[in-house]
Amino acid sequence: MPNPAFHEVRFPLDLALGARGGPERRTEIVTTATGREERNARWAGSRRKFDVGYAIRTIDRLAEVVAFFEERRGRLYGFRFRDRLDYTSGFKNAAPQPQDQPIGVGDGTNARFQLVKYYGNAFAPYAREIAKPVPGSIRLAVNGVEKVNGTHFDVDSTLGRVTFRAGHIPAAGAPVTAGFTFDVPVRFDTDFLEVDLAAFEAGAIPAIPLIEIKV
Numbered sequence: 001m002p003n004p005a006f007h008e009v010r011f012p013l014d015l016a017l018g019a020r021g022g023p024e025r026r027t028e029i030v031t032t033a034t035g036r037e038e039r040n041a042r043w044a045g046s047r048r049k050f051d052v053g054y055a056i057r058t059i060d061r062l063a064e065v066v067a068f069f070e071e072r073r074g075r076l077y078g079f080r081f082r083d084r085l086d087y088t089s090g091f092k093n094a095a096p097q098p099q100d101q102p103i104g105v106g107d108g109t110n111a112r113f114q115l116v117k118y119y120g121n122a123f124a125p126y127a128r129e130i131a132k133p134v135p136g137s138i139r140l141a142v143n144g145v146e147k148v149n150g151t152h153f154d155v156d157s158t159l160g161r162v163t164f165r166a167g168h169i170p171a172a173g174a175p176v177t178a179g180f181t182f183d184v185p186v187r188f189d190t191d192f193l194e195v196d197l198a199a200f201e202a203g204a205i206p207a208i209p210l211i212e213i214k215v
Contacts (some may be wrong), residue, residue: 003215007072008158008184010080011052011065011210013122021050021210043075045128048083048184048212053205062195062203067207074191078213080132080183089130089179090116097181098141103162103178106142106170113176115160131215132161137181138162141176159215186210 026042072079087093104113115130115138135157140147147153147163152168155161160179170176189209197203 006158006185006215007079008080010082011068011186012088014067014083015044015052015061017029018054019050019052019084019210020054021048021083021086024071048153048186049189050081050186050210051207052210053208055161057204059203060196062197062205064091065205065208066193066195069188073097076189078185078187078215079175080215081210083184088181096137096139096144096181097179098139098179099144100179102175104170104176105141105164106172106174108169108172111163111164111169113162113178114128115162115182117182119195127163129160130180131158132144132183132185133160134181134183138153141177142170144177161185185213187213 003134023046025046028040028042030040032038032040071077085093089096101115101117103116104110108181115133117128117130119128122203133155135155136149138149138155138157140149140153140162147164147168149155149164153162153164157164164170187210189211193205193208195203195205
């Protein structure tokens, strides 16, 4: 069921090229009397933050962003954002392959699997749920054999879930893997856009903060 607080629309890709930002974590650090540290993760996962104000200079693009902001009602509605540093399941943003990421192991009855991307592999790999895959980009394999979207499985691209059809549910012990491109679900982190129109036929919005949200 679509999330009424989220609009399935992407922030303009060309403007995302000029964004700054990345993942944020929240760690609590306590230093003991002996000088040792106790470190605890306040958040189970990371949260991405971006600022896209640097990319916008012309009047036309300023107007486009203002219209996008108004349609989202500022911070009210979420939307898709392409993180140009990290938007595919493949290493170094390589084109998706059906065996890029492990997303589960079949048990003969479970038909639904959540898309996941793993970071690291040696000490403590981090599993990030992918909620906004790009429709049509998902490739899936069971036990190394690629399956066909719409024949063997279906995709909910608003939640990042794949569901196998009857007769194609993965057998017990069969590894399920996936490849995909994806967007980050975000919202504006401000209810005010400060537009600078000091120059003729040009201008700037000094800051347009975006923050990742759960959907």
